[in-house]
Amino acid sequence: MATKTYREALNDALREEMHRDQDVFIIGQDVGKFEGAYRVTQGLLSEFGPKRVKDAPISETAIMGAGIGAAMAGLRPVVEFMTINFTLVAMDQIVNNAAKIRYMFGGQVSVPLVIRTPGGGGQQLTAQHSQNLEHWFAHVPGLKVVAPVSPADAKGLLKMAIRDPDPVFVLENLALYNTKGEVPDEEYEISLGSADVKREGKDISIFAHSRMVNVALRAAERLEDEEGISAEVVDLRSLRPLDTETILNSVRKTNRAMTVEEGWATFGVGGEIVSLLMDQAFDDLDAPVKRVGGEEVPMPYSKPLERAAIPSVDRVYDVALQVLA
Amino acid sequence: MATTIENKQQLLDNYRMMVLIRHFEERAAQLYTQAHIGGYCHLNIGxxxxxxxxxSTLGPKDIVFTAYRDHGHALALGSDPGAVMAELCGKATGVSKGRGGSMHLFDLEHRLYGGYGIVGGHLPLAVGAALAIQYREEDGVVMCIFGEGATNIGAFHEAMxxxxxxxxxxxFFCANNQYAMGSMPEEDSAVPEMWMKACAYDMAAERIDGMDFFSVREATRRAVERMRETREPMFLEAFTYRFRGHSMADAGRYRSQDEVREWQRRDPIQLLGRRLEEDGxxxxxxxxxxxxxxxxxxxRATQFALESSSPDTDDLYQYVYTEEDQ
Incomplete structure (x- = not known):
């Protein structure tokens, strides 16, 4: 085991996969000479050269489309978007091409590519650079969506995503890049459709993904310390496919549940979990399931306003008490 | 042009293929009106x-991307007419297994990398396929076919x-049939000739007579031969005309019948036929x-299509993800 930042873990995953498979290459804005807007691709241009670390013009549609076309022709592109907000410019390519090409053409080609991009707020980057839109992609059959929170999961899931034969959207998070964690030295596998119980508990299940897992874990600690409540925190890790078995097993144990997501809850990830529980765990529930999401405003600049817009440990704590009331 | 025995036979094959496309499309139109073909149906007639x-200028390592008016392209690349007609009829024996229909023909064996339904959306894919060719140091080229309407969308400019x-x-092969549904280039393009847009990307470009087989073939052959050496992109604009509507659901109110008749006097099949007769x-x-x-x-293609089975509804989810098919 070694202690690594989330950023280093991603960088290791890219480097190892590029050594393993000559067809793996990176394409994106400023991934080469600039070494990545958030330095995830640091050192890779000098190690692998410009053929395999391709700086691209500010053309998200062409970057994404070129990745898809290269994947159809047998390569394994890793497409980096500087932030998830810029994927909107490439939405046609992702939804109309990447997700549909295999099906629409009767299985004659696959599209083995990875889309890597950070979401999330908290950096005073304001309305156009702070969004959480990963569930838009999770809505689409043909795509897979993972959202790791720990450095170990980030490395493991990115490697699995690169080896997957279909398009995988890997959600990173701006506020996680400098966080640290233990990463195994040896090879390890994480299935793309697997949730992870990050903290065991018996009184309430808290479902979260990406950075909100850390918020939920801190809320769980407070619930334990201040109220003696044992909260289970389930890191969804993968939004599509969703690990319904782990979710249901947790609720069958705790009989109470809530969801936490950084993005707007309306039509969001929490709603999907609630629907699953209504459908398959109705009799196991002792209380209505509650959702916590970001406040439904465009992200403001002012620090106090921004802080108020993003789900906090306090809010998760308060809502957990409501569910347990 | 020297008419050797080889290229005599090749010219007859080319003529035959153009006649095949014409007849295939006329039969498709009938099948559409008889509701054997559903959805949209865009014909190559004209x-x-x-x-x-x-x-006909491409080799076995070259790759083709095209838009939704793609029946003729599949046939010309060598797809089985029965499998193409079956796809139009939504059958399991179709080139895309009944999942794609008229707009989404794909034939890996014949290097047709798809017909696409979002105007201009396939141009970046062609760039990516060419990137793969360059990456592996192969010698193929990619032909990307689109209409003049596609030159007004962002994906066109980003891809170029x-x-x-x-x-x-x-x-980049622009088949300028003069109508983006009902809009003419004079109405929706800042420059009236599409090849001019390639100049902004420092690309060699040429406008050719799209009704004249020889004009198209010679210009394309020159371009492809040059690209095999230079490994640089090029642009051709073939000025043509569709004799039928944008799709089968088009009343044609945006143009006069006189105009259509005038263009039909330059029917590409008759033009080539007369030329081949003159040359003996x-x-x-x-x-x-x-x-x-x-x-x-x-x-035969029609009977094959009509007699083929529809895909099994138990297979509805087949092909969404790769490992589920294995």
């Missing part, structure tokens, strides 16, 4: 010279710029034999 003239910046062998390659007897053989081929 544009056969752009299809056969361009695609990226192809040039990366030095990729993509032949084609005579009345051969022409009739070709018509008859093509009719029979289209009828």
């Amino acid at each position: 544009e056969e010279a752009t299809v056969v003239g361009a695609l 710029n990226m192809a040039k910046v990366y030095h990729l062998p993509v032949l 390659i084609l005579d009345t007897r051969t022409r009739e034999d070709i018509e008859k053989a093509v009719d029979e081929e289209v009828e």
